[in-house]
Amino acid sequence: MARAASSSSMEDYLEAIYAVIQEKQAVRSKEIAGRLGVRAASVTGALRQLSAKGLVCYEPYGEITLTAGGEALARDVVERHRLLHDFFFGVLGLSEAEADPAACRVEHALTPELRERLAAFVRFLDACPGEGQGKWRANFRYFLKNGRLPRSCSRCPGGAGGA
Secondary structure, eight states, rough: OOOOOHHHHHHHHHHHHHHHHHSSSOBBBBHHHHHOOOOHHHHHHHHHHHHHHHHHEEOTSSEEEEEEEHHHHHHHHHHHHHHHHIIIIIISSSOOOOOOOOOOHHHGGGHHHHHHHHHHHHHHHHHHTSSSTTTTHHHHHHHHHHSOOOOGGGGTTTTTTTO
16 A cells, blocks of 8 residues: 555554544544554644644544545554564564564565565464474574574474474
8 A cells, every 4th residue: 555644653553543443433633642552633733734734634622533535544554563573573473562662663674575575474483384284483482582593393293303
């Protein structure tokens, strides 16, 4: 999908608006400011930019809504964030406290092709028959902790000892 928001900051605003809509149906500037940890004046400036790009419907002191294009872009950002969070937490074993902010930073640089490759990689690992579905995650955690492959990897048909 082409990115209509000009910056990662604008994508963060769309993501925040989308999240509040999912929770409360109605969005006000103060909720966005609280979610993003920014001042109300910053929210106003961002909403004006997003409105000028046709991504939000915004009137000062009124309810904020996403246009169809804004919602599509917000969903795309949310999906990129979720994919990266799941990869960082579930595959690489980062803590929840590390995975979420890292996903937020990286989501803006994730191209459509890289996104598809990353999703395909995770699907591949989950489907890999070596030692049963999902066993590679435990083996990777062992590798991270000990700096070496677990003994079970030497018996994996596609792994270190199976060649």
